[in-house]
Amino acid sequence: MIDLADCYIKVRKRTEAICEPLQTEDYVVQPVVDVSPPKWHIGHTTWFFETFILKPYFAEYQEFDPNYNYVFNSYYETVGNRVIRTDRGNLSRPTVIDIKRYRKYVDDAMLNFIACGDINQDVAELLILGFNHEEQHQELLLTDIKYILGNNPLFPAYSKDYATPKFNKSGAPFIKLNEGIYEVGFEGVGFCFDNELNRHKVYLNAFEISPDLVTNAEYLEFVSNGGYHDFRHWHAAGWDWVNTNKVEAPMYWHQIDGTWHNYTYHGLQPVNMHEAVTHISYYEAYAYASWKGMRLPTEFEWEAAAGQFNWGLRWEWTESAYLPYPGFAKAPGAIGEYNGKFMVGQKVLRGASEVTSPNHSRVTYRNFFQPELRWQFTGIRLAK
Incomplete structure (x- = not known):
């Protein structure tokens, strides 16, 4: 059996590490419809755990803010109305600080829920889906950040520490x-x-x-x-x-x-x-x-x-x-x-x-x- 708490902590910390080089202003930009602001990604991945794990399965959980279901729902018709995708960049509120507080609130609740140990197979599978969902958004975060900065007229670097993988062409026949x-x-x-x-x-x-x-x-x-x-x-x-x-x-x-x-x-x-x-x-x-x-x-x-x-x-x-x-x-x-x-x-x-x-x-x-x-x-x- 995998250590669900350890997996949860690792996946959440990697998202935060991806965002570490950003300035506050970088979190809000949405140049085109296909690119979401970084703050929306960190809010949406948090909303996923709140909506599909905590609210239905953790009786002690108190919802952080009912408005966040409208703000951070992506495309789930079953869950209710949502901000249309093109308007994600217009969300000056909630602020980056608000969303980070939301993230910590849900993280604390999730770790308490996992620590209770009363997790059946269905919930465990939902948790693992949540980990993979956040990993998908980690890739989207990196590509969206590149688009945001790559369309800034000054072409600012994301991180001088980013290591570009080496590509070696084999030259072998088909x-x-x-x-x-x-x-x-x-x-x-x-x-x-x-x-x-x-x-x-x-x-x-x-x-x-x-x-x-x-x-x-x-x-x-x-x-x-x-x-x-x-x-x-x-x-x-x-x-x-x-x-x-x-x-x-x-x-x-x-x-x-x-x-x-x-x-x-x-x-x-x-x-x-x-x-x-x-x-x-x-x-x-x-x-x-x-x-x-x-x-x-x-x-x-x-x-x-x-x-x-x-x-x-x-x-x-x-x-x-x-x-x-x-x-x-x-x-x-x-x-x-x-x-x-x-x-x-x-x-x-x-x-x-x-x-x-x-x-x-x-x-x-x-x-x-x-x-x-x-x-x-x-x-x-x-x-x-």
Whole structure:
């Protein structure tokens, strides 16, 4: 049996460590709808434990502030009305100090609840879901902070102590997999999200997949050769997106005096050509693959081959639509809203990223985003 109190403390402290370099003003900014202010993240993850653990299962608990259910509910229709997503940046109140008090209040109550020892299997599973939910928000916090600071005209550094993971391109030939029946999906002990269930068989034609991610140098060839101005490599929706938004390069890239720079957690720096390209949309990933005369792997090809290459540095766009696995069933109540209702109009990403929380990645993990989004650490692995 895992030590629930220890897990709770560790996950909550990591969120606080992520926020440590921030100034108070950084907590409030919401430049675009997809980015939430950091203070909303720390409030929402606290609300999750209050709403789904303390209020229904801890008789001694007194709600901190009834208004917080309206403020920090994200998308749970079952739980009631909420502030619309675009208004999260308008919440000057509650203040950062208020939310930190709320966080401590709930933490104290949660540790008292866990210490009581009267936790059945269902509640334990909810707790573990809460840990994983907060780990998801830790990654969102880091990417949202990068967007907030990366769109500040001064390009301030988030933290000089941030360690960029090393990327080494193997240069090995494409990995070949034979046609046949493969099994995909989660199986075994430990946590997984409901969208990873149920394990099932898929038939795959023979294919080849790159052992390496595409680098900045390789992607720059696409940019320099007019890839963003050649409609032949783009979906119609992608071509509209490029032209409407005047996209010329990956997010955070800026051409200064003839040299490409990009915003990093250390501030604005020349693009490191040896790193894996990141912050690109599905549209861009597809167009690059088309320009190379190749394609993106399906999520099932990716999972079947993942044991033969290194992954985890970038979320990797796949050619698969985000759909339910055979036998998928949503849980009753609010928890059932976690994944199932988003299974339309989105693409699956596989792997993990350099800002994914430790122990929060699995070969069966199914991330998903709309095809135009690129503020996450998204990258490209080619297939043919």
